[in-house]
Structures are given as structure tokens and as C-alpha cells.
Amino acid sequence: MISKGYLFRQLLVNNPYVFTTGVYTPIQAKIAEMVGLKCVYMSGYSCAVGYLGRADLGFPTMTEMTTWAKYIANVTTLPVIADADDGYGNALIMTRTVQEFEKTGVAGIHIEDQRVPKRCGHLAGKTILSREEACGKVRAAVDSKVDPDFFIIARTDAESCIGGSLEESIERGKLYYASGADMIWPEFGRPDREPVVRFAEGIKKVYPDVPLG
Numbered sequence: 001m002i003s004k005g006y007l008f009r010q011l012l013v014n015n016p017y018v019f020t021t022g023v024y025t026p027i028q029a030k031i032a033e034m035v036g037l038k039c040v041y042m043s044g045y046s047c048a049v050g051y052l053g054r055a056d057l058g059f060p061t062m063t064e065m066t067t068w069a070k071y072i073a074n075v076t077t078l079p080v081i082a083d084a085d086d087g088y089g090n091a092l093i094m095t096r097t098v099q100e101f102e103k104t105g106v107a108g109i110h111i112e113d114q115r116v117p118k119r120c121g122h123l124a125g126k127t128i129l130s131r132e133e134a135c136g137k138v139r140a141a142v143d144s145k146v147d148p149d150f151f152i153i154a155r156t157d158a159e160s161c162i163g164g165s166l167e168e169s170i171e172r173g174k175l176y177y178a179s180g181a182d183m184i185w186p187e188f189g190r191p192d193r194e195p196v197v198r199f200a201e202g203i204k205k206v207y208p209d210v211p212l213g
Helices: 004-014 026-034 046-050 060-075 091-104 131-143 166-178 194-204
Strands: 040-042 080-082 108-112 151-156 183-186
Touching: 004 091, 026 040, 026 060, 040 046, 040 060, 046 060, 046 080, 060 080, 060 091, 060 131, 060 166, 091 108, 131 151, 131 166, 151 166, 166 183, 166 194, 183 194
Parallel strands: 040 080, 080 108, 108 151, 151 183
Antiparallel strands: none
């Protein structure tokens, strides 16, 4: 049986860009499929607001997020990427997080390098883990996969955190990819195009084939 992770990887191989939208309910995933999107992103922000009526400050638990992910993955043939926040703990907990999300049928997850308590990527006041600890969590996520095609996206908030910089974001992107992440996602928290371009150029000087989210 072809896994959703494999299907997502084929999308990246066969398309110059893959567009999606954030959803938090099964019916939204069905609508995304009906209008022609090729994959679905389960948004942690949307889940926090839509299900709990709370801000995106880490309120949803791993159990809640995997339950909602399963409902969404079960109604669509599209690959689903789920927001797994900071993995809900340290590197040890990350191993279980990956295993539980794999059971839901999603194609992959994204994980962040924020410290607890995590905050929405667009909010001020974020702090991040050390490079060593963040890389350890990425390696733990990769090593705990059962399906080799299960897709791990490593997000860095290094540019938009307290005392952050674009240079640190680029360096962490390189480290996370070297640690086994399948894709790197830089969170800038603002719509400026220039830092996005500079990030992509900085990463691709070393890893020209790395997918960027």
C-alpha cells in the first residue's frame, strides 16, 4: 500500500510549488480536495481557536491533535501535513509524538524549535531551544519513524524570536536538514519577501535540493 508520505514526496518531486491551506475540520479537508488542492495542512492555530476557543499558545494536547488529525486524514485522499507544535516535550517525548501521528494516517508533521510555553509564530515574545537540543529533537523525530516516507518538517523561529536574526535562522536550517529533516520552514512572522529570499539563498548554497516550506 502506498503511504500518504510517499504521495506527498511525489508531489514535491513533480511540482515546482505545492499550494495548500490550513484546515481544522474534516469538511474543510473535503472542500480543499473538491476545489483541486493537492494536499492539506492541519493548522494548530486553527485547531486551538476552532475547537477550544483559545489562542495558539500550546493549549491543544498531543492526544487532541492526533484525534483531530485522524478525523481529517480519514475523509480525504490527499496527503495531510499536521502541526505537531514543539513535539509536546523533549526528544524522548518526540519519539512518541511521531509514532502517534503516524497512526493517524497523515503524511507528515511539522515540529518547531520553540521553548515551552510555545507561542503562535506570528506573536512576539518567543524563545527558542539551543541548537544542540533542537537538533536532538529533529534526530529523535526522524529515528522514530516506522514508515521511511513519513515526512518531517523542521520549523525554526530563530529570526522572529527574542534576540533572533536571519543569520541564526539560516544556520539552524542547515543543521536541521543535516539532522535528517525532510523540509525546512523558516517562520518570519511578517509578510516581507526579502528575508524569505535571503533564507532560501543561504540554505541552498549548501543544500541546493532542500525543500523549503
